[in-house]
Amino acid sequence: GQNIDQPTEMTATEGAIVQINCTYQTSGFNGLFWYQQHAGEAPTFLSYNVLDGLEEKGRFSSFLSRSKGYSYLLLKELQMKDSASYLCAVREGTGGFKTIFGAGTRLFVKA
Amino acid sequence: GAGVSQSPRYKVTKRGQDVALRCDPISGHVSLYWYRQALGQGPEFLTYFNYEAQQDKSGLPNDRFSAERPEGSISTLTIQRTEQRDSAMYRCASSPGIDSYEQYFGPGTRLTVT
Numbered sequence: 563g564q565n566i567d568q569p570t571e572m573t574a575t576e577g578a579i580v581q582i583n584c585t586y587q588t589s590g591f592n593g594l595f596w597y598q599q600h601a602g603e604a605p606t607f608l609s610y611n612v613l614d615g616l617e618e619k620g621r622f623s624s625f626l627s628r629s630k631g632y633s634y635l636l637l638k639e640l641q642m643k644d645s646a647s648y649l650c651a652v653r654e655g656t657g658g659f660k661t662i663f664g665a666g667t668r669l670f671v672k673a
Numbered sequence: 674g675a676g677v678s679q680s681p682r683y684k685v686t687k688r689g690q691d692v693a694l695r696c697d698p699i700s701g702h703v704s705l706y707w708y709r710q711a712l713g714q715g716p717e718f719l720t721y722f723n724y725e726a727q728q729d730k731s732g733l734p735n736d737r738f739s740a741e742r743p744e745g746s747i748s749t750l751t752i753q754r755t756e757q758r759d760s761a762m763y764r765c766a767s768s769p770g771i772d773s774y775e776q777y778f779g780p781g782t783r784l785t786v787t
Binding site: 593595603604607610612649651653660661662663664665 | 704706708713714715716717718721723728729731732764771774775776777778779780781
């Protein structure tokens with residue numbers, strides 16, 4: 563079966579750093595994604611990890627440990643516009659592209 | 674360039690009616706995905722295509738749901754004999770190539786079954 567767990571909600575302060583964790587159990591693994599979704603809008607791609615380690619892209623970084631079934635998304639220098647849901651997703655199978663999304667973590671950034 | 678488009682954006686239908694939801698992917702994109710998203714939840718995988726071939730339909734809830742992409746571009750998700758539990762946001766996403774990882778999502782179709 564497949565299971566993706568992430569916290570339901572988090573609150574952080576503008577200018578701070580926040581880490582959103584994701585654990586997963588899937589039948590096969592072919593990459594992990596993070597998407598951002600503002601209320602009422604479509605998800606937009608943030609990052610992709612297929613090998614262990616940290617991927618950095620501006621204020622956003624994503625980490626993966628395949629042996630632990632664990633990832634986190636790190637957001638630095640938080641801005642009010644970062645208030646959104648952050649979706650962890652896993653592409654499962656070997657050679658397949660079925661993508662399973664978690665329920666998302668709603669991040670509230672306060673002044 | 675133009676992004677993924679979906680039509681209609683909103684659809685209200687009576688229980689028992691059939692509905693067809695359309696997805697127009699980004700031009701040239703090979704892979705196309707259908708998802709269903711409930712409020713406050715992540716997208717739920719339904720099915721995906723590479724070109725015109727339906728590669729995986731394991732997420733379709735039952736045989737009332739079907740999808741096609743006959744010419745490898747526009748896709749249609751059809752729900753027959755709709756039920757109230759089918760009410761949700763239906764989202765389409767496309768990806769440039771079979772090995773591409775980034776999916777570009779459309780604005781979705783909000784389906785309400787009364």
